[in-house]
Amino acid sequence: MSDAAVVCRELGCGEAVDALGKSHFGSGSGPIWMDDVDCSGSESRLKNCRSPVWGKHDCNETHNSGVICSGARLVLGCRCSGRVEVLHGESWATVCDADFNQQDAEVVCRELGCGSPVKVLGAAAFGRGEGQVWSEVLQCRGNKSQTHFCPKSSSLKHNCSHDNDVGLVCAGVLLVNGSRCSGRVEVLHGESWFTVCDADFNQQDAEVVCRELGCGSPVEILGAAAFGRGEGPVWSEELQCRGNESQIHFCPKSSLLKHNCSHDNDVGLVCSGSVRLVDGDSRCAGRVEVLYRGQWGSVCGNNWDMRDAAVVCRELGCGEAVDTYHESYFGSASGPIWMDNVHCSGSESTLRNCESAGWGKHNCDHSKDAGVICSGVRVVGGSHCSGRVEVLHGESWVTVCDADFNQQDAEVVCRELGCGSPVEVLGAAAFGRGEGQVWSEELQCRGDESEITLCPITSSHKYNCSHGNDVGLVCSGTV
Structure with missing residues (x-):
């Protein structure tokens, strides 16, 4: 990315977005002039970067470099x-x-x-x-x-x-591998995203991260790579936020680290978020409530549909929307009604970004409070109806061992996702290896359950599984 940054700057093309190898944009047919390029990132021209003598290389056209620069x-x-x-x-x-x-x-x-x-x-x-x-x-x-x-x-x-x-x-901070308001904490430093050591992150730091992301206040700080191990560098400084800063960028930092941390110590964070589901059986089902000006209020069910529900489920990291309700199925709220006539396209990252009548403007009462049921399962790395099977366990998505997943389990997953019936169950990480935990329990679905959370589970594992055994699934649906 340091080399790519110089190319984008020289061309007047903004920031480097990606550096690509292996002839991503096709193979060249002329000479190879540069190899082993080593830019600091501050050079004005690529020719000013360190490299061997012009034309000297240990390379062929299958390794031509490419760059994507931003247009903004x-x-x-x-x-x-x-x-x-x-x-x-x-x-x-x-x-x-x-x-x-x-x-x-x-x-x-x-x-x-x-x-x-x-x-x-x-x-x-x-x-x-x-x-x-x-x-x-x-x-x-x-x-x-x-x-x-x-x-x-x-x-x-x-x-x-x-x-x-x-x-x-x-935001100069991200929450990764959870939802918009929960996940592994990563901080932008220069051109790279760094994970943060759990021993160097406290309640005041968490206050700032949640505030910067528009995610309310901290609910829980989780250590020991609860949202999976990161892949980039571990930050070598300690955050010393007072808790009232608007961005992590403004927090004092200390380079006097007391701890020697690895990705096993990556810190995770759960914020309250700007949307929640209450009075259901889990955090992924219930009455929809949104946070506005520090107060939680309900959403009117007028015109509430599956596209609106899809945004809520995505924002909460709860998989796909399974069902919607608009007549106080999960009970009536007692506070304000913040949103009415919500109209999402389905691609928004937060419910707040969807069109509505305006905050607090409604023609409704609490007998029409909107509700949602999201799935506790998802398929990753394929399409909407095929991919690696991951199950929501607490706040984290966990993969499933291929030896612990059968045709009956597959029937339930495909049904819950609205994806028809199973076509093929694939083992040996056919859709790639997951990053978080491998589930330590075995599903024992009968095949007629409507949701994976209703299946019996046993903790008596017969197999010692790794991400090399992550199960994949292809369902008949294509939506």
Whole structure:
């Protein structure tokens, strides 16, 4: 990525998004001029980076390098905050605050490797740009990897100047391998994401992380790689947050580490989030409640459907939406009704990003409180209806041993996911090796259960399984 950063800078193409080898973009046919390139990342040109003499290499065309640069950048802040500028032809153009929304912000932060959006700021909060104001409207749905792939409209509704340049603050911290508001803590430092040692992370640090991500307050700090072991570096500094900082970036740090940590000590965090399910049988089923201005309130069931439920289940890290309810199936709330006439496309990362009548605006009462049942199982690494089987166990997703999974278990998983019936059960990590725990219990489904959580379970394991034994499943459905 240090080498790629120099290429993107030299071309005026923003930040490096990915560095690709093995001729990802096809093989060249001419000479190979450079090999073993070693850039610090600060060079102005690739030719200035260290490498052997021109034309000397131990390589062939199957190892040609490639780069993906971003078409967006953030200016006058830090790497993950600033004025939004989009590459338009050969020039960088600013974006009008009236033409930029939360879905656009999701894509920009993701494209820059900067986590999730924290705040969209108008009125040139990061200063007035100098070039063009972009003459198109971004119409991102929030699930794109780059702004380049977002639909655009040339029918501008607003007459904007640089006084309207939009700014964006993305999070410098991520929660990985859980949900949007729970997971392994990773902090952005330079160009890389670092895990944090459980012995160097406390309640004050957790307060800041949850606040920065818009995830309420800390519920639980988990050590010993509860959300799986990370793959990158372990951070070599100790966070010393006071707890009132708005971003982890502003916390004091100490390089006097007391502990020698590995990825076995990666810290995990569960925040309260901005959505929850209450009065159900598990944290993945119940009445939908959202956090607004520090108070939990319900969601009206008017027009509540499976696309809305899908966003809630994804935000909570609870797999797929199984069923929706809109007549207080899980009991009536007693607090405010915060949302009504919710209309999600289904691709939003949070329920708050979906269209609605406006906070607190409703034509409803608590007899119509919305509810959701999410599945406690998912398939990963394939399609919606095929992949590695993972089961929700407490706050974590765990893989299942191929020797402990049979046709009856497969019937239940496919049914719960709305994916028809099983076509094939595959062992030996056919859909890749998982990263977290391997489940220490054995499913004993009869095959007629509606959900995996209703299947009997035994803890008397006959097999000693690793991720090389992760089971995969192909169901008949394709939706």
